[in-house]
Amino acid sequence: MKLILTREVAGLGLAGDIVEVADGYGRNFLVPRGAAILWSKGAEKQIVQIKRSRDAREIRDLGHAREIKTDLEKLSVSLDARAGKDGRLFGSVTAADVASAVKDAGGPTLDRKRIQIDGHIKTTGTHTVTVDLHPDVVASVPVTVTAAG
Incomplete structure (x- = not known):
């Protein structure tokens, strides 16, 4: 079965890639979850748009990833939560909450899928989350969680 990926799938490819997969995997897993669409000549025109949006979010190169890492590690990220x-x-605090807090603190827009939280953040205080910016660059970001109100 020939599919066009609409988002990154580990071990398979990036958004906009055309892949050949087993019929059951494509029909029962990738397409229902929105990770892929069926390939056709008409759908192939969408690849340009998918790749354009992927490139807008993508970190350009190793040097760019290192710049973002230094910016992230300098940030003072705080997050209010009901406690x-x-x-x-x-x-608990989710990756989307952390991405929003980083943006509010003046940092770059992060994809929540790149944010790794060790365990669950279920208490107030300072916690460290990691952000996978590039295969060779991982940033550690301290997040201070305070009780709202």
Whole structure:
């Protein structure tokens, strides 16, 4: 089965790539989850648009990734969350919350899929999250979680 990937799939390819996969994998996994669309001549025209949006989010090269790493590690990222008296959060902090907090702190727009949170952030205080910027560059970002209100 020939498909066009609409987002990055580990071990298969990046958004905009045309891939050949087993029928069941494509029909039962990739297409229903929105990770791919069926290939056709008409759909092939969408590849340009998919690649353009991927390039806008993509980090250009190793040097660019290192610049972003130094910028991220200088940031003071704080996040307000609802918490009880003992400092335990009602819920947990997600990668999307961290990406939003980094943007609010004056940092770059990050893809939430690149943010790795060790375990779950379920308490107030300072926690360290990692951001995979490039295969060779990983940034550690301290995030301070405070009780809202």
